[in-house]
Amino acid sequence: MRDAVVEYFQLRWYGELAVITPASEVENLPSNVIEEAARMILTPLKDRVPSGLIVDLSAVNHFSSEFISFLLRCHLIVKPMGYEMVLAGVSPRIRELLNQTNLDTIWAIYPNRAEAMAVMRSE
Numbered sequence: 001m002r003d004a005v006v007e008y009f010q011l012r013w014y015g016e017l018a019v020i021t022p023a024s025e026v027e028n029l030p031s032n033v034i035e036e037a038a039r040m041i042l043t044p045l046k047d048r049v050p051s052g053l054i055v056d057l058s059a060v061n062h063f064s065s066e067f068i069s070f071l072l073r074c075h076l077i078v079k080p081m082g083y084e085m086v087l088a089g090v091s092p093r094i095r096e097l098l099n100q101t102n103l104d105t106i107w108a109i110y111p112n113r114a115e116a117m118a119v120m121r122s123e
Helices: 023-030 031-047 065-083 094-101 113-122
Strands: 005-007 009-014 017-022 053-058 084-088 108-110
Touching: 005 017, 009 031, 017 113, 023 113, 031 065, 053 113, 065 084, 084 113, 108 113
Parallel strands: 017 053, 053 084, 084 108
Antiparallel strands: 005 009, 009 017
8 A cells, every 4th residue: 555645634554554645735624525535544544544544634633523532443444453542742732622622632642743653553
C-alpha cells in the first residue's frame, strides 16, 4: 500500500506502522470537507489495518467535534485488532480538550512523532 496524500491529511506507512498527519487547515474546515477527507484516509486503513497508528497533531492547535469523530473512527479500526493508536505533537489547547472529554485516557500522548514511533516500534 502506498502513502496517501489527501488535501488536508497525509497517510504514510513505515512498514506496518501508519502515521496520519493532518494539515493546520483542518482547524477551520467545514464538517463536510473534514468528513470527505477523513473517508479518503480511513479507506486504506480499513483495507490494511496497521499494527500501530500515530496521529501527528503538531500542525494543529485546535479542532472540532468532527475531527474528534475522525480520531474515534481511526481508533475503532485498530483497537479491535489488538493494536494501538497514539497521538503526537499535541498542543496545550488540544491536550486540555482531550482531558476535559477523558479522551486522554484512551490514547497515549507523546511530545513528537519521533518519540511515538520509537515506542510503537519497540512494542
